[in-house]
Amino acid sequence: MVAEEDSAELRQPAGRNMLERITQLINSVFAEAKVGVVLTPEEVLKLIDLGDSQGGPTGRHWVLDPIDGTRGFVGMRQYAVCLGMLQDGEVVLGVLGCPNLPQGPVGEQDGQEGAAQRAGGSDVGCLFSAHRNYGAYAAPLWDEHAEPVRIQVEDLSNPREARFMESVESRHSSHSTTAAMAEELGVVLPPLRMDSQVKYGLLSRGCASIFMRFPPPTYKEKIWDHAAGFVIVEEAGGRVTDAGGARLDFSRGRFLQLDRGIIAAPPALHKQLLQAASKVAAAPLPSGQ
Ligand SMILES: Nc1ncnc2c1ncn2[C@@H]1O[C@H](COP(=O)(O)O)[C@@H](O)[C@H]1OP(=O)(O)O
Numbered sequence: 001m002v003a004e005e006d007s008a009e010l011r012q013p014a015g016r017n018m019l020e021r022i023t024q025l026i027n028s029v030f031a032e033a034k035v036g037v038v039l040t041p042e043e044v045l046k047l048i049d050l051g052d053s054q055g056g057p058t059g060r061h062w063v064l065d066p067i068d069g070t071r072g073f074v075g076m077r078q079y080a081v082c083l084g085m086l087q088d089g090e091v092v093l094g095v096l097g098c099p100n101l102p103q104g105p106v107g108e109q110d111g112q113e114g115a116a117q118r119a120g121g122s123d124v125g126c127l128f129s130a131h132r133n134y135g136a137y138a139a140p141l142w143d144e145h146a147e148p149v150r151i152q153v154e155d156l157s158n159p160r161e162a163r164f165m166e167s168v169e170s171r172h173s174s175h176s177t178t179a180a181m182a183e184e185l186g187v188v189l190p191p192l193r194m195d196s197q198v199k200y201g202l203l204s205r206g207c208a209s210i211f212m213r214f215p216p217p218t219y220k221e222k223i224w225d226h227a228a229g230f231v232i233v234e235e236a237g238g239r240v241t242d243a244g245g246a247r248l249d250f251s252r253g254r255f256l257q258l259d260r261g262i263i264a265a266p267p268a269l270h271k272q273l274l275q276a277a278s279k280v281a282a283a284p285l286p287s288g289q
């Protein structure tokens with residue numbers, strides 16, 4: 001298992017109280033689900049540390065981000081529970097649980113504080129999934145009897161009709177770079193800002209047609225922040241590459257090695273985005289940047 005968290009902080013004296021609370025919470029969920037197991041704090045620490053695999057190009061690895069979009073989670077906006085599976089370096093399975101995401105059309109307000117208050121309604125909460133070569137699907141998160149429906153990216157090539165998505169947090173992805181890309185491409189609609197991998201889910205079901213992410217140059221992208229969304233978008237007919245056009249490569253360990261950032265879109269738009277990316281990269285920076 002390749003997972004984001006480890007137990008280091010919980011092993012400190014200052015983490016003892018939190019460890020007790022986590023252990024109690026797990027045991028109460030286990031009791032409710034009649035799992036028949038009661039864990040000790042030490043067992044909880046060991047389980048968390050099972051996520052220390054380094055991934056790589058061979059074998060099978062689960063890739064877990066238990067809360068992707070921590071800032072969105074804390075800010076009562078969007079977040080996702082993300083699980084992927086790598087087989088010999090290729091993402092073959094992906095699941096995204098998006099508790100605060102409406103099942104129907106999504107607007108700006110759904111990416112803002114208050115989204116969490118709508119969670120729990122029968123039309124809020126989405127589960128996206130994909131199995132390599134078997135398509136991408138969406139289902140209501142809380143209805144285990146609902147039949148998942150096949151999803152597809154928007155069949156769109158005209159940037160004037162396209163809506164693009166990006167991070168809420170400009171420190172995670174440069175809003176000025178995406179604005180320059182959008183202008184170069186001829187996008188006229190304002191961005192849809194959402195936290196976390198819910199953006200990959202929205203792209204896959206055609207709620208928006210472009211996702212761009214340009215983190216600071218020193219930031220190293222982690223595989224658990226993209227694995228599930230990547231296979232879901234590809235199976236929905238979209239393309240996900242870095243800004244130089246290389247398909248994301250999950251076979252190199254816990255990190256992705258990217259040229260500038262990530263661009264995801266239906267194929268016809270994606271091609272235009274890559275052209276825009278090379279023009280924006282070649283343009284001189286405005287003074288002061
Ligand atoms: N300084 C940073 N630059 C870019 N991305 C970051 C930075 N800090 C955290 N992230 C990651 O950005 C992702 C969320 O992106 P978004 O802004 O689209 O919601 C999270 O996975 C988060 O990692 P983490 O999961 O460790 O918090």
Ligand SMILES: [Mg+2]
Nearest residue numbers: 065068069225
């Ligand atoms: Mg994350």
